[in-house]
Amino acid sequence: MKFMKLLLIFIPISIVGEFLHFSPTIMFILAALAIVPLAGLMGEATEEISYYTGPKLGGFLNATFGNATELIISFFALKEGLFDVVKASIAGSVIGNILLVLGASMLAGGLKFKTQTFNKKIVEVSSSMLLFAVIGLSIPAIFTHTLKSELLNTQYEGLSVAVAVIMIIIYLFSLYFNFFTHKDLYVLNDEEQREANWSLKKSIFVLIVATVLIAIESEFLVSAVEPMTEALGLSTFFVGIILIPIIGNAAEHSTAVVMAIKNKMDVSIEIAIGSSLQIILFVAPVLIFLSLLFTPMSIIFNEFELISLVVSVLIANRVASDGESNWLEGVQLLAVYFIIGASFFII
Template structure:
């Protein structure tokens, strides 16, 4: 056998040099020395819990969607299908964390969780549904930093009296989240200044507006809209640069700010790296399809049960789209892995605010769609107070169930406000 087709010489039990075939070396490199095999990995992944029996609803979700069954069936089947997929996503992430570490695995989970938002956002943007893009992005941020983080703190606080995490890393993340929030306040302030200073010819319309509330204030002038687009696109480019620098800061230069303390009993590896990674990718793709089917059925269900559209766009859809991410975060909190929980919740929100939204603005620029960073005043204020509360609660590097209750309460109040806003 040619030397090029063999590995370096190894020794058998008698000390005699032997050759190992190239195929064995390739399998060992893919699987990893000392890691479980592919069959054992996927057996644990698919049959490790009785909860996975709900995977039967995945094909039912697909069938009901393409056969155009009643919206109630499509909604129920898709919702039940997402639940076991969410748990599997958490299992794959936990197995990856045994090798990659909690910081990188949390970033990976947040990235896979936001892939659905990027795909849906670009699709809606190209169809000219700019308002849907904005409300879904805002809803995803609020869902992550209030509902998911609140449920995680609550679940972790019930099991442990107090959980701790690296305060420095959490404060850095919350500061970037605050910066991203401020970049939404500035376009709102610009829009407000432009529309509240009408030209002399517009004062008659303003007086008419005061007499008749049904008459709306004048829209931005052509110059004002051009300025808003320039402000939004310039800000988007700067945010993308800041986000790239944040990744370098988080993973390279200051990685110790985000790493958890070493555990006394590390998690046992039940899957090899490639199997866990491929399972994470596969489950994410299947979950995105089920989420799309669920979203497609929601509007019909909403009309039948008289659910406001504002509530659907900013509250219901983000919960459904991020269901896998939500369960993963709570699951990690119950295992007292708060660094991973913070990485998923706050990290996902940062990705949306500092990467996904600016990316969509740039894509809109390329596709000649006038997507801006201007949100309605009520939505901007809601986001600002939410970020402020989260920053206050995580600055000490500790969490308990009462902090979780506070975050969930604020989210419920916001949900109530959107319920009556339509």
């Protein structure tokens, strides 16, 4: 986290670059480097607030703000009409959390500890919910890709809104399950219980300032996407499925790896799978609702995004089924991620 805070220097540099009209490629890089520490500060402020609000409300705040950075970036992408980037970032976040974050965590932890264990019951509940969520998210696309066009109503927005409403309802049920009826499942044994380092006023102030700055940097980032991809010969799919999820979740990703190195695989896996659930059940529906303010966005993914999502979730279920992990499983997850990334790179 200390290293990430050094990147805060890129906030004023990016603002100066915007006024001096730096090239889109440079602006994209500067904005990305500025967003990474801001996302970390937002997460840290939310965690500090949770010490004052209690575990239930604190857990809700962590769940809600866990992917706030990516939600803000995607909002500005929606505003610009970059629907392919938004949908690719949704798929990329899930794929990245399951394959990249979980893979890196298992590799890093496995290099230090021969075998690491985790709470099998928690992972089974989360991974099963994740499988359901991905299937629910995929059904509209499967219909459009498999049925003849004359059998379909071409207005997908109504279907997308209906799916979004159902996802939000399931998200609320999952929160009630986690924090009320089955909260005993989610009590992790952590000897490092501590009090808040920041005052409540400071925590709220940092959260507000970080959110505002992320919004400013996200606008810089999104406005540079199209000219940057044209200049470098990249596809918007690659930017959406690989770059934006990494930028938005870098702080959370590093936390998962650090927890694995500390032999706390329960925390690492919950970060990876829990964040994926938030993306599908909360972020994706909210983006559908927000798109109604501009141009309605459908929730229809392309075939390769669908296959990548389903395969990633099936792998997660398989790897987590025995309650143990090692470095080789981490390498395998990373290998699949790099293959997917390479495939989108050549588009």
